[in-house]
Amino acid sequence: MSLVSLRKKLAQPVPSWQLCLLGLLGGTLASMFIILFRFSVESIQLLYLEKIDDYSTLSNFYIFITPLIAVVAILVFAKILGFRYSRMGIPFVIHRLKVAYGLIPFKNTLTQFFGGIFALAGGFSVGKEGPAVHIGAASSSYLGSRLALPNNAIRTLCACGVAAGISTSFNTPLAAVIFVMEVMLREYKLHIFIPVILASIIGSILSSAVFGSYHDYEFFEYINLSFWHYPFLIIFGIFLGILASFFNKSLMKVVVLAKDKHMIHRLLFAAVLMGLIGVLVPQSMGSGLTAVAFLLEQNPTIIVIVSLLIAKFLATVVVLGLGIPGGMIGPTLSIGAIAGALMGYAVGFVYADIHFSGDYALLGMAGMLAATLNAPLAALLAVIELSNQLQLALPAMVVITTAIITSTQFLKNRSLFLQQLEYQQLDYQIAPVESSLQKHGVISEMVTNFEVIKHSSKAMIRQRFIAQQPNQRLIIAPEFKGGDYRLVQIDLNIHPFADEDQALRYTVMPGIDSQATLAEAYFALYEQRQGAVYIYHKQKDKIIGYITFEQIRAILTNGIT
Numbered sequence: 001m002s003l004v005s006l007r008k009k010l011a012q013p014v015p016s017w018q019l020c021l022l023g024l025l026g027g028t029l030a031s032m033f034i035i036l037f038r039f040s041v042e043s044i045q046l047l048y049l050e051k052i053d054d055y056s057t058l059s060n061f062y063i064f065i066t067p068l069i070a071v072v073a074i075l076v077f078a079k080i081l082g083f084r085y086s087r088m089g090i091p092f093v094i095h096r097l098k099v100a101y102g103l104i105p106f107k108n109t110l111t112q113f114f115g116g117i118f119a120l121a122g123g124f125s126v127g128k129e130g131p132a133v134h135i136g137a138a139s140s141s142y143l144g145s146r147l148a149l150p151n152n153a154i155r156t157l158c159a160c161g162v163a164a165g166i167s168t169s170f171n172t173p174l175a176a177v178i179f180v181m182e183v184m185l186r187e188y189k190l191h192i193f194i195p196v197i198l199a200s201i202i203g204s205i206l207s208s209a210v211f212g213s214y215h216d217y218e219f220f221e222y223i224n225l226s227f228w229h230y231p232f233l234i235i236f237g238i239f240l241g242i243l244a245s246f247f248n249k250s251l252m253k254v255v256v257l258a259k260d261k262h263m264i265h266r267l268l269f270a271a272v273l274m275g276l277i278g279v280l281v282p283q284s285m286g287s288g289l290t291a292v293a294f295l296l297e298q299n300p301t302i303i304v305i306v307s308l309l310i311a312k313f314l315a316t317v318v319v320l321g322l323g324i325p326g327g328m329i330g331p332t333l334s335i336g337a338i339a340g341a342l343m344g345y346a347v348g349f350v351y352a353d354i355h356f357s358g359d360y361a362l363l364g365m366a367g368m369l370a371a372t373l374n375a376p377l378a379a380l381l382a383v384i385e386l387s388n389q390l391q392l393a394l395p396a397m398v399v400i401t402t403a404i405i406t407s408t409q410f411l412k413n414r415s416l417f418l419q420q421l422e423y424q425q426l427d428y429q430i431a432p433v434e435s436s437l438q439k440h441g442v443i444s445e446m447v448t449n450f451e452v453i454k455h456s457s458k459a460m461i462r463q464r465f466i467a468q469q470p471n472q473r474l475i476i477a478p479e480f481k482g483g484d485y486r487l488v489q490i491d492l493n494i495h496p497f498a499d500e501d502q503a504l505r506y507t508v509m510p511g512i513d514s515q516a517t518l519a520e521a522y523f524a525l526y527e528q529r530q531g532a533v534y535i536y537h538k539q540k541d542k543i544i545g546y547i548t549f550e551q552i553r554a555i556l557t558n559g560i561t
Contacts, residue, residue, distance in 0.1 A: 023156070023199045067122045073118040077115065096158075102157070126320060240364060284312045366399060451472060461474070
């Protein structure tokens, strides 16, 4: 198959083995960068920690200075880039998926890669999923850009990179797929679904090959709750809905308060506060895995659990709100687990001092994540895969639905990602017409039956127009370099007995690249609502086809898959 035929196939919103193969390649590339990222973080941590992400073994002095050292490294790197390119993470990728087909600027990705390494290695209460999504999306979409694929195919590759990034980071292939569909794309299309699944599979395989097939939360004992617990699960869900709403509002409040502060001041303050909280409650440092393990292994008192919940909540809200590069899913899972341990402690009094900390901790992770992101299915599958417990599904669904109803219906809470996008004034919604047209590349609908002639007299143009083959269009080349191409058409508004020269209409044709979608063609012709655009590949003076406004209107009228 030629490259032209391949691009034309990929420009169509239909399942194809070519797109699946590219999804595998994009997922492999994304996974390799995520493995490098994860290996870098863990290698740095093991230089001074006895166990990955466990800062409780450090002295108070080293606990305090570790975040400061990390911030200095972040600021040095930011200085190299001139304190720019600070937009990163999952909200930024959602924005780029909508407005730029998933193409991620290279310098933003550099900032996310190294900033994420420094933040995670420095003990900040941030997660690895934010950098994983950004790096995975950037590396996979870069492959599509280098191959000059249609933009709609690049968007699919970006989604594949996100799935591979999450799957490689957490070894949760199914949750990664649902996260892409429910949170990132917010749509389910078969031609996107299959490549994303393949990318997620390759991410899980490579992650298992390098880091082992162990899941982060497999140390939980198997959950075993009777139906008598379900009233408590409903109460717990209400509590999590309130906690998630307070978490989102608190984080956004910190973002607003810090908006006028320079990056240096914001990050240094975050480091000092993280160090102080870490000295008081060492288990609050890191992405949250240590805090969960501490709850299960040490069987702490209720005062210790409450202290850990407050410390983790405060640390996460402050460091993320002040702009430390990292994700919020890992810490959110940890906050939910601590809240669950607190609920389990309370339920234990009702059941004659039987401990349910582990059971409710798992359910708290699912409910807190779902209510924070408004992503119930992704949260449910993430916790099931992370803990490797399928029997968690039913009680978790009770907690999740109650938490989301409380959070969204009664407290008017919305997805934290969407709130961040709105605050940053980054678009994440587009008109239905544009969304539909973006699914088709222009080369899938372009007409190739045309003839380009040099500018000449009207009589000569009329002769060539009359002599042209049936259904062939005549295009007049520009008189000078940089001039306009013009499409020759019959003006149907002219009386049929009028002079033929007057009946010929010369319509200026805007040019668009072969990677564009029908959305770009539509908006190029939107004002005049007639005419055509010519399509070129790399060089503007080499036309490979054209598409008329009538074709686009017919596609919209007949519907797009």
